[in-house]
Amino acid sequence: MFNRIILHDRDALCGLLAFAVALAIFLLMTWRALRMTRAQRDEMAGLPFRSETPSRHDADDTAA
Numbered sequence: 513m514f515n516r517i518i519l520h521d522r523d524a525l526c527g528l529l530a531f532a533v534a535l536a537i538f539l540l541m542t543w544r545a546l547r548m549t550r551a552q553r554d555e556m557a558g559l560p561f562r563s564e565t566p567s568r569h570d571a572d573d574t575a576a
Contacts, residue, residue, distance in 0.1 A: 548556070
């Protein structure tokens with residue numbers, strides 16, 4: 513019964529569409545990164561090291 517169903521064209525189209533979407537997202541992020549100013553790059557580079565809110569350990573120590 514399932515021998516008559518041909519899905520090959522649709523499967524190839526879905527794979528190609530997924531690749532095109534991923535490529536578009538990658539190119540968009542690359543373009544945005546290349547167009548950043550030096551000030552924006554410096555601000556983004558420091559984000560992981562900035563701590564404006566207390567960490568979980570600090571909050572637990574003050575509650576006890």
